[in-house]
Structures are given as C-alpha cells and as structure tokens.
Amino acid sequence: MPQLELLLAESDSKLPFQTARLVELWCAEPVFFASRELSDTYYTEGTIGNYALAYALGWARSPYRLTGQDTGRPRYLEDLTPLAEQCYILPAWHIEGNASFRFERFNALSDSYWYAMTNNRVATAREDLPLKRTGKKPNTFRPSNFPQTGRLRMIERGNRFQTLVFGDREVPEYIRVGKFTSKVRVDLLRKLTITPLPQGEYRCNAYLSAADIPSSLELLAFDLISMPPVSLLKNLRFRGAAWQVGDFILPANLKFCGGRNNE
Amino acid sequence: MSIEKLQPFLAPSYENFPKGRTIGVVVLRTTQSETIFRTEGTGEPMCSEYVQAGVQNTESISRLVMTKRKQVAPERRKGREFLRSHELLYTAPKSDSICALNTNAPCEMCIDCFLYGFAAGGEGAQKSRVWTEDAFSVLPSTELIGDRTINAIFETGTMRDEKGNASTALNTSEYIKPGVHFLDIVTLKDVTADELRYALGNILLTSRYGAVSSRVGRMENQILGIFGGIAELPSSLELVQGVYDKLAADGKALEHPFKTEPLIAAAKSVIATWTNKRGISMQLSADELDALIADVDRNWSLNEQETFLKRLDRSYASLRKVKSEGKKKGRDQQQEE
Numbered sequence: 062m063p064q065l066e067l068l069l070a071e072s073d074s075k076l077p078f079q080t081a082r083l084v085e086l087w088c089a090e091p092v093f094f095a096s097r098e099l100s101d102t103y104y105t106e107g108t109i110g111n112y113a114l115a116y117a118l119g120w121a122r123s124p125y126r127l128t129g130q131d132t133g134r135p136r137y138l139e140d141l142t143p144l145a146e147q148c149y150i151l152p153a154w155h156i157e158g159n160a161s162f163r164f165e166r167f168n169a170l171s172d173s174y175w176y177a178m179t180n181n182r183v184a185t186a187r188e189d190l191p192l193k194r195t196g197k198k199p200n201t202f203r204p205s206n207f208p209q210t211g212r213l214r215m216i217e218r219g220n221r222f223q224t225l226v227f228g229d230r231e232v233p234e235y236i237r238v239g240k241f242t243s244k245v246r247v248d249l250l251r252k253l254t255i256t257p258l259p260q261g262e263y264r265c266n267a268y269l270s271a272a273d274i275p276s277s278l279e280l281l282a283f284d285l286i287s288m289p290p291v292s293l294l295k296n297l298r299f300r301g302a303a304w305q306v307g308d309f310i311l312p313a314n315l316k317f318c319g320g321r322n323n324e
Numbered sequence: 325m326s327i328e329k330l331q332p333f334l335a336p337s338y339e340n341f342p343k344g345r346t347i348g349v350v351v352l353r354t355t356q357s358e359t360i361f362r363t364e365g366t367g368e369p370m371c372s373e374y375v376q377a378g379v380q381n382t383e384s385i386s387r388l389v390m391t392k393r394k395q396v397a398p399e400r401r402k403g404r405e406f407l408r409s410h411e412l413l414y415t416a417p418k419s420d421s422i423c424a425l426n427t428n429a430p431c432e433m434c435i436d437c438f439l440y441g442f443a444a445g446g447e448g449a450q451k452s453r454v455w456t457e458d459a460f461s462v463l464p465s466t467e468l469i470g471d472r473t474i475n476a477i478f479e480t481g482t483m484r485d486e487k488g489n490a491s492t493a494l495n496t497s498e499y500i501k502p503g504v505h506f507l508d509i510v511t512l513k514d515v516t517a518d519e520l521r522y523a524l525g526n527i528l529l530t531s532r533y534g535a536v537s538s539r540v541g542r543m544e545n546q547i548l549g550i551f552g553g554i555a556e557l558p559s560s561l562e563l564v565q566g567v568y569d570k571l572a573a574d575g576k577a578l579e580h581p582f583k584t585e586p587l588i589a590a591a592k593s594v595i596a597t598w599t600n601k602r603g604i605s606m607q608l609s610a611d612e613l614d615a616l617i618a619d620v621d622r623n624w625s626l627n628e629q630e631t632f633l634k635r636l637d638r639s640y641a642s643l644r645k646v647k648s649e650g651k652k653k654g655r656d657q658q659q660e661e
Contacts, residue, residue, distance in 0.1 A: 173340045177448025187340045190447055191646045
C-alpha cells in the first residue's frame, strides 16, 4: 500500500470522491483511548475518531521512533493532508447511539523486591526511603505524569460502530485501533453514491471531525464531543454546500485537517 | 570453602531488582513427636491433598501437606529471637514500637524484613526472597494419622466437679504420628552469602512446627542438597513422587514407620539427576554440603553469632541512611543530562 502519495495539485472539482461505502466496525476486543482523564481514571468516549481510523486502515503510518522536533508534536498534517482527494473517513458512531463500557483496573507493579505505592506511581528506589522518612519528598516518590496505576473505561467487546469511507481504496477486513491496538472487524455494508446538494440549511446525521470541516461553512448548532486530538461534532445544523451520501447529509468537501498544508 | 562455589549465584550485596540468581535447598523434615498441621480449626482433619503417588505410578493417594506458611513462620520467628537478643530489630515507623510480626507495623529495616519481606507497612512493601513450597509426606496420609482424645479433669481427678457438674473439656483430635517424613524445596532468590547462612540457620535451628507447639510439633530438619542455578529446582511434589517411584521400584514396603536412611538415599539419588536440568547448573557435592553446613554452624555458634548477625545487619546500612544532599543533587543532574 502506498504510504504518502503527495498529491498537492489542488483541484476545484465539486466531487473529489465518486462513491462512499458504509462500513460497520465490530469490536472483537475492548477498545481504549484516553479521551478524558479524570484523576486516575482514563475514559474512552463512545466513538472512534477518524484520525485513528485513518492510521488503522493503513492510509498512513507513523514511524516507530520519533526523533528531533517530531517527538513533541503530532504528524497529522504530514501524514493525513496528502490523502485529500483520494480518501476520507468519518469518525465512527455507535449503531444504537450509546456504546457500552467496561471498567478495568490497572497497576504496573514493579519487579523489584521493594516497592511502594505512591501518588499515581510505584516507587522502587528503596534507597530513597530514609530520605522520605525525614519528611522530604524524593523525586521517585513524587506523583508521576506516567500513570502506573488507575482505572480504564474502555469500549466493551462486541460494540458496533458505523462510519463512511470515501474513495475506493481497499479496506482491510480487520484493523487494530486504540492504545492497546485492539482488534476490530470491518464489514462493508453498502456502496453509496454521492450527490452534491446546493447551498442551503441542512442537518447532518453523522459524526464529524471539527478540524475537517471547510472554513467557509456556517455552523448553526451542534453537540460537541470534546476529546483529543480533534473534538467531534454531532447533530450539526449548518448552512452551506452539502453532500447527500445515501441517507446521510454531510457538509461538502470534508478533508483531513481541512486540507491545510504545513502552515 | 564451599560457599565460594555458590558465588556465581550469590549477590554481593542487597539489590532491589532481581538478577536471576537462585539457590535451591532440598530439606527433609521428619516429625519427632505428634504434630498437628490443620487449617480448618480445632477438631478438623489434618491438611491433606489427593495427588498422584509417583511420576510413573499414576494412582492417586492422599498425602499430608505441610503448607508454606507453616514452614516459614516458625523459621522467621527463630531468626528474630536472635535479632531481638542482639538488638537488631528496629523501631517501626508506623507504631513507634519494636519490629514485630503480625502487627501491621514492620520496621522495614531489620534482617528479617529485608530477607523474608513485609507488606502493609508504613512505607511500601518488600517481597520475600525466601520462597517456600507446600511439602508433602512420602507415604499416604492414611498410614500417618492417629487419634487422641483429650480430657481436662478437675482437681478432684474426675470429670465432675464438687457440685457434680460434668466437665465439657473432652475432645478428640487427629495428629500426625512421629517419624513422618516431609520432603521440601526452599528457594532463595538473590541472597548474599550471609543471608544464605541466616536462612539455612533458621531452617536448621527451628524445631517446632504446627499447632500447640509447646506440647507437640517437634520436628527435625535435614538439608539433603544445595543447588545453585538460574531457575528453580523441580517442585517438592515432583521430588516426593520421584522418591515414591524409587522406593516402590526397590521393592521396599511403603508403610509407617519408614526408615530414614533408605529415604535419604532415595531422595539423594533423585536429586542427583537434577544437575543441568531446567537451568540448574550446579549441585554441591556431599563434602561441600557438609562444609557449608559446618560454615553455617560456625557462624551461628555462640562465639561468632553476634559478629555474624551484626555483619549481616551492617550490609543494609547504606539503605537506611539518608543520602547526603550534595550526592543526591549530583545524581539528579546526571539523570537530566
């Protein structure tokens, strides 16, 4: 599969994609993303973001090792914007509207002979214990930004999501998503045609990624699912050009990162 | 000195992370009096378990079990007797009292805390580096159990007091007969030479196990073999099954009382084949084993005991001291670079 097909020629054609496919994602394993972090609990939202799906489908690959400047910032612009005109995918929404979750506790206990449970952390430096006794807080006892204990809310096994895949790239039967690369089956349900709709006021019945909407679009009302890296919109009412894709109405010209190049 | 031979499997000093050094100790535990090992309470039967008789002999038999904690608790207490007498137990940070087992307030600094571990202390937990295993009797438990009736009579010498009320102190209880053999494997992880001497001393010096040990529970421990390696020895169940096969093949009648000598011979011939198996790289020879036991005895002798225990205690000194600020800063800077 080609990795980054740099196609920078901007075409103004109204329909970059001829067809779209409705796909169903079935979670063969619990799926976890750190969408929200509350104290030591890490919540997954009941949706799967489209950036994650784009990587999971193999459209882009992030390198195994980041070096230099790349360590401190995401690579969505480099990885995803070249895909405009070729393919696009919407965030996946739950079929019944509400995903079911499961909670799990995790603790990454140490293999050392001595350890102590401290603030969000497992301390293993026994030689720091006497310093701790004097009332000082040694570094190894301080709370860590690297959680070693806590709870996870994850999307339960068996949940089913739907989304639209634009373009005619081949879609794998199984993908792996989430922080724990959980297995998800991909079923192609229907092929849908895309019909452009004129400027007007519409109601969108799919999930959208806030960063992917054309800047010219007028947003009237929406529900926000706040999560990184991009918040999602649902129940959007908008004014502007639209696409009719099967039963779905979407803002026209959706592109990863709104088609922005490196700015 | 034979402890030299174990050097590759001994730690030079206490280290907080495992380094894959394992000492395996094969112990024969023989009851010298009536003994009670039960987990269910007074009047309940002895601990026993149905297991396969031998490795080859697949018939299942009921074997007496000496559980892990029934071994390690008296052995820890034995070592702590000496720590207490030499004032090597420290004040627990949580309770401000001297380190004691079962109080939820370990001192976290004494030899016993370092070697046998602690949990639920004030600060963290220490895993034990002495791994025990359930020990099994060689013979079936049906051979080895007797019944005793106990009655507490009044000072009149009868079961009725002066008013004619009957005594309620009448009970029947099972016990394990004297002369019963348990075969056991003790595994020591990343111990130093002195910690090895300490743990072996505890095993050899402990003489009472199980319930009512001021009256019954006399037991003799004998060390049949010591191994150094990178992995654990086969389990005590496999050992007891191997010995059972061997005894059955020799045509010996497997009934109580069973002579200790042929049992030791069988056990030694079973463990002799363990060298170079499962990462076991080396077994002490009979002479080396004797020399090591003599070395342990010498260190525990009245003259050397204090020196030995204080030397071992000192080996943890750096872990109890607050690091000097200057040194600490230096280390932090190094980490940041």
